[in-house]
Amino acid sequence: MSLKIKQDHARFRDIVRGRIKSNLKKYVQKGEMVGKKGKDFITIPIPTIDIPHFRFGERSQGGVGQGEGEPGDPLSPGDGQAGSGQAGQGEGQHLLEVDVPLDELADILGEELALPRIEPRGKDRIIATRLKYTGVAPSGPESLRHFKRTYKQALRRQIASGSYNWRRPVIVPVREDRRYRTWKQVPLPETNAVVIYMMDVSGSMGDEQKEIVRIESFWIDTWLRKHYKGLESRYIIHDAVAREVDRDTFFHTRESGGTMISSAYKLALEMIETEYAPTSWNVYPFHFSDGDNWSADDTRLCVELLQKRILPAVNLFCYGQVESPYGSGQFIKDLKESVGPRENVALSEIADKDAIYASIKTFLGTGK
């Protein structure tokens, strides 16, 4: 039995990889497995092949659900689609859903996309020592006295010596009873990292484009957080001028007007130079836009900023260009000509939601 399923499985993998049966290639979907992290639904890429059937269009259908809420209330993501259509073949299988910790999700993502582990830069240079309490000893400074252990020790001595009176349970520690915490100095590679997200919020970036940026940056965040404790995130939005905002504003603002990408790069550079010295920080600037820039002059300025000042200071500079019906998509071409290919530059075009995983792979597959 095991052999048979392994054969079917191998065949399926081959189809997904496009090795055989190329006629099915177009039905390969970057399917998703829905996991739950607290209240949020999180999806894990898992390819499926959907053989076409005569069936109803999803969005025109809807369905019936159960639970609280008023008409007009939104359903949580991942809920809607699954409810439509048939109840499944239903051979009496019953699946149980389990929560997944964020850390494991990052592992799953890493495994699915075959991402390399990130090698923090300057590991040898950035070393700090940390104190770690490792044991208990009979001597030490009073400030580190371990009250509970001292008490226990005293109690033990009093009972053993018969001086313990259960009617009047007073415990008086003497010198020998005292216990103190001891510590060791542990050398810890201090890996500080900061991600600077920059996004074009000019009129041409629509909701769909923002959604793509949101999903992609969620995964990038999850992955980097796995490798760096205390990852810092900064958010910059820009149209013709750039400003720093909080996370919420970053994903929900829509401005109108022109686009000067250089404004964002200048601000990012200022941040790096004043707060994140490259000798002690791993710096990851991510920039998302639809590829429309104000003028060729501004693009030239961007390239210059990148080449001379930003790239030398960062681990990896990533530029993701989200396809939009309004943008010209020129910027990525300019970048390709002038700064790529380079070790610490990753450029990626994101056509739609399905392209997100490929794009994440481009960005994080460098292992920088």
Next chain:
Amino acid sequence: MDKHTQLPSHLHDIRNRVEGYARAYGLDFFDTVFEVLGFDEINMVAAYGGFPNRYPHWRFGMDYERLSKGYEYGLSKIYEMVINNDPSYAYLLESNMDVDQKLVMAHVFGHVDFFKNNFMFRHTNRKMMDQMANHATRVRRYQDKLGVELVEDFIDRCLSIENLIDYQSPYVKRRPDRPGVEGEGAERQVAQGFKTEREYMREYINPREFMQEQQRKLDEEAARKKKFPERPERDVLLFLLEHAPLERWEHDVLSIIREEAYYFAPQGQTKIMNEGWATYWHSKIMTEKALDASEVIDYADHHSGTLATHPGQLNPYKLGVELWRDIEDRWNKGRFGKEYDECDSFVARKHWDKQLGVGREKIFEVRKHYNDVTFIDEFLSLEFCIQQRLFTFGYNEKHQRWEIMEREFRKVKEKLLHMLTNFGQPLIAVEDGNWENRGELYLVHKHDGVDLKLDYARDTLRHVQSLWRRPVNLHTKVEGRGTIFRFDGKEHSDRRADL
């Protein structure tokens, strides 16, 4: 040989105890064989739909990947699985706690009782285990002879239309058993009217309008016989089997796909009833008989996990078990019939209790004669809808999200029935096998307000064409307008056409 000895002895004991309780409650099931499997094995069997021996096909590998990844990553695990067969086979996950095994066994006996007694399953093959193995051998033989690619491609195309079967056909007689065809339709038949021996009575017994009506019916009947098929054929697979120019092996493979589709169909058509029934019984057996005090917490945890609801997903376990309990309660208290229905005093209805105590009897009867559609149609009441907080949802284009639409009873019930009718599949029938006298296939989608997914429809049409060989056409509606989609073997086209 005692088939149950494969179970470890403590499970064997549990099994016998649970079976005893189930029988004492009146459940009537096939002999049930339990097998304990490791997670990898259970994922395998589950990928094959519960049957250890299926024909080779990549989609089983796909299901296996989904199931085993779900398990590895801790997203989901298979809890119980049972197949409709005599004897019935059920699988237990090795790593489950004993309390889980107990629960699963009780649940399984509920399912097997349902398989054995519900009318929808009366026509299913109870030796499907053997039949599936037989199918596997046949397909494998074709693959050896003709090559894996060729056969698998053909299976892909068959699977693409496996939902075009007539979900009601096992239970009704669609075609009259035709008497010999010879000489039929050679000349126009003349209506005879009722016979009488008294000539003068004839005009009175058979007035002229009546005779004209009879003649018209006869002519219609004759016209229909000339049509091909005589009536629209919903079992598109059968039509293809009978009339498409298939090779022998193709014919055989298509009939295998069709047979398996018919075998699985009733399970989809009774999902709510069946899961509800099994849940009703596991909860009854566990809480009233089988549960040890030490197991209460784990049982409650898993039971509530089974019944958890997410907005936007209908949990068949939850909806089913609540409906069964509601029916039992209503029949115990006599909350049915003319008097109750016509009572419009809220207070009187609320305290209505005739102490009939026929609830148990009623649910056993219902489990015999209903399927999900008739079950919901008959027993989903206004009170139940409110109490269970049911709602309809849909996609709001303006807000670009799924939203709760309505809570009105009539709308909810309508939507639910619509989802269940024809197994949630579009109704598509062969209208003409010799369309416009050119040997083309003409399919008609009976549009009931929901459009087809068009890109899929085109691709499926292409697959139908590859079986029919001549051009194929599908009539449907797109945004309210009649349209015929056509694939002639080389290219797609579509044009407006109202029926």
